[in-house]
Every structure is written in C-alpha cells, then in structure tokens.
Amino acid sequence: MVGSLLEGKTVKVGHDLKKEMILLKKQGVELAEPMFDTMVASYLINPVRSEQTLEAIALEFLGKNVIEQLSGVRDEKSRIDYVCHAAEAIFELKEILSGRLRDEGLEELFYNVEMPLVRVLSDVEMNGVRVDRDFLNEMSKEVDSDLQELMSKIYSLAGQEFNINSPKQLSEVLFEKLKLPAIKKTKTGYSTDVEVLQQLSAIHELPAEILTYRTLSKLKSTYIDSLPSMINPETGRVHTSLNQTVTATGRLSSSEPNLQNIPIRTELGRRIREAFTAEPGNLILSADYSQIELRVMAHMSEDPILIESFKKGEDIHARTAAEVFGIMPGLVTSEMRRMAKVVNFGIIYGMSPFGLSKDLGISQKDAKRYIDSYFEHYKGVSSFIEKTILEAKEKGYVRTLLGRKRPIPELSGKEVALRQFGERTAVNTPIQGTAADIIKLAMINISKRLKKEDLKSLMILQVHDELVFEVPEGELEIMKLLVCEEMEGVMELKVPLKVDIGVGKNWSEAH
DNA sequence: CACTAGTGCAA
C-alpha cells in the first residue's frame, strides 16, 4: 500500500506508519507493540521541545544518518523493520534522558501528563472524524461558479487577464498598470495583503473583488477541495496527526490535515464545519473552556478584580470595559465591550499601543490611554507581568503551572527588538502553556473514564481549548455530565474553570 | 521534487 506512494518522494515515516496501523486496527489485528513503541520512542527524543539539549543528545547518539537512511528505505516492510531498530536504539537513550528530565524538574510533567497522553492521542488519531464527501463536493461546485464569475469581473476591471493567486502578478496590475498607491512593502516587492487591499478599496473597485476572490479561493483550495482527498478509504474518516513535540509552549499541533484551523468566522467557513458529521445514530459533542487563558492569567497574577469577576461569573469583557472606560457596568455598549475584548487578548500577547491602535482603528495615543487605564485598574496583572519578565531574565527560562519549561535566550541578547520579543514570550508562554497543561490532563482523565465506564463515545478532536466527541445518542446525557465534570474539575485554580457544551449532528451545529 | 515567500485559516 505504501510502496506505491514512495516512488521519488520523501518518506514521511510517522504518517505512513500510521496508515498501516489504521488498516491493521480495521482488520481487528492487535497493534504490533513495536509500532507503538516507535511512537513512544520518537517522543522520548524530545519530550518537551524547549529542552533543546534533549534533542541534541538524541542527535548526537543516533546521528543524522538515521533520518537520512530512513528516507532511503523504499520497501515498506524493511522500512518498518528499520524504524523498529531505530526505536530500540532510541530506548538506549532512556537513561541519559531520564537524568535530564530529573535535573530539569520535568519528571512529573513527563510521566504523569505527556507519557499517558501518547496513548490518548494515538486513540484520537485512530478514531478519526467523519467527513461528508458529497456535501463538500457540492459546495465545491457552488464556490467554483462564484469564483468564475469573480474572475471575469476582475479581468475586466484590470483590463487584462492575469493569475490572481500570484502576489507578484497582482502587484504589477495594482501598482504599475493601475498606478494605485503602494502602502506596504515585503522583502521582494509591494504587499498585497488584506490590510493593503482594504485601504485600496476606498479608491478603486478592483481590490474589494480581489479580497472576495481570495477568501473564496482560500477556503476552496485549503478545505473544500482538499479534505475529501484526505478521507481514509478503509475507515471513511479523516485521521489527523496530533503532534506532541512541535510547539514551544506545550500546545499540540495538528497536521495532514490540520484540523485545528477549520474556518468558523465567516458564513461559508461555518458551512465547511457542517461537513464534519457524526455517524447515523451518533451526535457531535463539543466542549470548550470558556476564556481559559484569561482565567489562567487571573490565577497566576492573583489580580483581585479578575478573580472576583470570574468568581461571580461576570461577563469578563464587559467588566474590563467598565474598568477601562471608568463607567458603570450597566452603561457598557457592545462597541465598548468589543474593544475591551481586543485589549484583553492584547494583554496576553504583550501588544503595544501601535498594535492595539491598528487593530481597533484608533489613534496610538488613545490606544496607549486604554492600556494605561487597564494596568491602572488591574494592578495584579501589571505586577505579574513585571515579575514574570524579571524572573525570566534572571533564570533564562519560564515555566507553566505544571512545570513545563521554555528557555528564553532572547532575553539576554543585545538587540532591543529581539529582547522585547523575549519579554512577550516570557509573559505569554506560562499562560498559553498552562492552558495546554490543563486540557491535556483533562483529556487523560476523560479517556480513563470512557474506558472504565465502558462507553462507546469517541474523542475525535482537540482544538487548543476545545474537545470534540462523537457520541451515541444513548450516551449523550452521561457524556455531557462526564466531560463537563472532568474538564472543570481537572484542577483547582483560584478561579473556577468553566466549560460550554454544544451538541449537534455536525461540528457546526455543536457550536 | 524541494525549498522559499506571501498570504491567511484557527485558538
């Protein structure tokens, strides 16, 4: 099966191995232990990506030739054999690596969270998610006719035919032929990104049409047309890879296909989610943590207003608006709430007045006033940020609540921009990473309960603060309770963790 | 086929 895929291409060992495993499982074969070991072993190389030294040790021990030889192994069986031998070799590293884990204070995180999670993720990947091929194919036709129409309109506005998908050709049309003002530069020429095109829309018809074209063509090529081709013929489902050792903060990443960036914001985007369906007799259950990063920040900063606000179950963005604008909560308009929401996110990312002003379309001066006002009211957050940066500079790293460690070498550099980047990283990582710790632990606990209570429900996706399940109708009520209980009760913070649950025939309805 | 640049989707 795999052999034919390999001719003249780079082998993706993990991915092709997984196809084998899915097939074997379908056939009722117990998964060969060496295969599972391979996954564990590959994880042992690099349990936490920030631990660069672990990677260095593994590379030194195994040498680069492992990777090189793997890509040279064409035959399916010998490739699996080879990987298994590699796994053995990797296990010899265990002693060195466990010493490192101990020295870095990462043992608990590794053995209680990351290792148990390996099996959970493997299950989620194997379960896969059902995708409605016919539905997407139908949508593809519709979008295609819209695109055709847009295309001829664009050509006539431009006075010529060209490849709209080529930023290079597009910038020739916009900035040379039509002589529109160039607003922003890239490394290689003038930018044609959404921000530029929006501004140009005010003076010419063409840019707005391009924007619509871009949106449609993006959704069509990345999701509508590509997802059906990712459906595994053996299972009729899509099996993503949930990568455990990729991100710097401890989040998972998803690839082949990436199911963590399925659209939701636009109308058409939401329709794409309708293609993620449950088998007849089943339902999709989606459970997401409400404002988990702000709650984590409340916990870590111990800010009294944030804590009180979450304890009372207030609308957190509305409360921020009331604080920042200095008005009674009852007088907060939806526009003010929207701005406060942007401010709240900005705080977590370490946004500057410049960035905030750009995002809200206000002056930098006003943006600075909002930020100052925020820190004036949320003194705990302000001192948390200062303290975190200071400590990161002293130690050279930051940690999440469960001890996950990220070195921040940028902080000791001499370039100002780089150092500032390090400061934002120092603040953001403990927050984003703690949220990741929390949901990982919840996944493990839910998985245990599913097994213990012999439930047929399947965990099928994780999207950073959301877990998605496929649930037999008869298990719906018990699952709602179970998932909520495990996610909210996974650990005790200074503020409650809140989970919102939705149910539907598909992923869109479940939101 | 492998790689980079520009762009844009998600939390």
Place this chain on the structure above:
DNA sequence: TATTGCACTAGTG
C-alpha cells in the same frame, strides 16, 4: 510594532 501553529499557490532551482 501581538502569541502559537499548518498549508495553500506561485515561483525558483
């Protein structure tokens, strides 16, 4: 001059 990702197309070698 906002955090973390993945992947598409065009273009080059």
